[in-house]
Amino acid sequence: MADEIPRSRVAIDMTLARLREVEGPKLYRGNAFRVVGLPTSADRATVRQRQRRLMPAVEAGADVDLGHDLPVGLDDLRTAFDRLLNRPHARLVDEIFWLWGDVRDDCGCPWSVHHDHDEAVRAHSAALDLAAAGELGRSEQLWATAGQMWGRVLRLDACWHHLRTRAAALDERQLDASIVDALRDKVPLSLLRPVIDLAVAAEKSWLADRARTWPAVPQRIIDELLEEAAADWYKTAYAGINDAYRQIDRDQLEQGANAVYREVVPQLRRLEKLVPKAGHRRTAKVHDDAAVVLANCATRLIEKSTLDGQANARKWYRSAREMATDPQTRQTIDTNVAALEEMVATLQRLAQHAPSRRPPQYDPPEYDYQQYEPPQYDYQQPAGRDSAAGCLVVCAVIVGVLILFALLLYSDYGGPGGIFSMVANQDWRIQ
DSSP: OTTHHHHHHHHHHHHHHHHHHHOSTTTTTTOHHHHHTOOTTOOHHHHHHHHHHHHHHHHTTOOOOOSSOOOOOHHHHHHHHHHHHHOHHHHHHHHHTSOOOSOOTTTOOOHHHHHHHHHHHHHHHHHHHHHHTTOGGGGHHHHHHHHHHHHHHHTOHHHHHHHHHHHHHTTOTTOOHHHHHHHHHHHHHHHHHHHHHHHHHHTOHHHHHHHHTOTTSOHHHHHHHHHHHTHHHHHHHHHHHHHHHHHHHTTOHHHHHHHIIIIIHHHHHHHHHHSOTTTOHHHHHHHHHHHHHHHHHHHHHHHHHGGGGHHHHHHHHHHHHHHOOSHHHHHHHHHHHHHHHHHHHHHHHHHHHSOOOSOOOOOOOOOOTTSOOOOOOOOOOOTTHHHHHHHHHHHHHHHHHHHHHHHHHHHHTTSHHHHHHHHHHSOOSOO
């Protein structure tokens, strides 16, 4: 008995390890039964016969019909046959995720169990194939069908009874009821993960909504898985918030606010599509943290620039108010906005009543140059100018008398010679 417990534990671990391998968007594409083109009811003899016929043909490069159009290489075939022949725990996992076909005598299941299971597999695998082909938009109805049918199957005890029967039919000591019980707890999560991975990869809110309604998984677990898948978005958002705080510490307030708009806001929009703040506390917290950063930028700007920064401050407060989810954060922002408006109104009133420091405007007179008449001046002669004129007149008279006297002498004494002789004969000495 002591040996049975460790052996069973190892078998469970190996089975769950295989289950983790197939999780994700390739849940059905690598299924061993699908790859080799065999039904899940095939026994070991049938599998070996298929292997002996198929492998040499593929190795020789022959065109082999596998019953599907998936790209399958030689290594894919080797791996699939190894699971079916040598790894019973891996084969049991692959049976869950492929067609069960008609009801067989060895399982004793109701027909509806096989039918509903296969409908779930067909819808789910087709949806994932469309996503792989880049046609996710055509798969919305398939996702709805897959979720509905898997929910119906997983709730049935007959489904798990079928797997216990299959484990017994494989005639492997390691496969017991405890393995099926472990699978029953984990299979719903494995079916859910492709929806979540695609929702994050494609950023589709309708896929996230489909994940939230996925059957047989508690809502708390679904929310945690969605947040875990969006971990990189949370990380990027907080990197932007930290960058903004570094800018604020350097008193570069505009750069800090721009860091929020440039690095944080795009991540908030992404998160809102898949993990909205209304239902995810982690998303709500990152919204509040971003709002606090913008509010701090606005408050610091007002403190240092008064009216000059009011436009940016209003914008940052408005954005912070839209981001915030915490009532106390919103109330604080509203209080700060009210204080800003009161300060602006006060400063504007003071500016209106303050005396103007500008010099008066000088407007030169306008002249009508067509009617302009220069002013008439009454010019008064200076008093000294009358005496000067009189002197000039006297001098002119004297000169005239001398000239007249000279002419008379000229005529009476016979010209210049007579005059000189007269002068020579006179005695000019003083008596």
